[in-house]
Amino acid sequence: MDKKLLGRRINAARKERGWTSERLSEICNINATYLRQIESGAKTPSLQVFVALCEALKVSPTYLLADSLPGAESQDLDALLTLCRKATPKQLNMITAMIRSAIEAAPD
CATH class of the missing domain: 1.10.260.40 (lambda repressor-like DNA-binding domains)
Structure with missing residues (x-):
């Protein structure tokens, strides 16, 4: 460490x-x-x-x-979870919609 x-x-x-x-x-x-x-x-x-x-x-x-x-993925996920914990319900809905849209638009 x-x-x-x-x-x-x-x-x-x-x-x-x-x-x-x-x-x-x-x-x-x-x-x-x-x-x-x-x-x-x-x-x-x-x-x-x-x-x-x-x-x-x-x-x-x-x-x-x-x-x-090891694994930047876990770091990114933890950062996202930290942000979500701080978000208001309205902000959380917006975050969810943005992530859903990004996943659907991204090529496999």
Whole structure:
């Protein structure tokens, strides 16, 4: 596992939510310095901290480990699922229609 890539993903997910490292560390009940070390790739989070980060950031473990796992398909699917979880019912209907249309229009 590439600790730097994992740290960059955690950092990006945190910034997407507009959180400081202090805010995320409070939510996960960890030291802010430890979080910054994880984000910089200097440290690897324990399993307990990794799970807490996933829950707080509302991302799947696969999303955070995507660069370390084989199969881009699972990464794309997790990204899509993450977006769908955030969508309103109206947006979800639109997403479904767009995907259906793209699948029907794409050559085999």
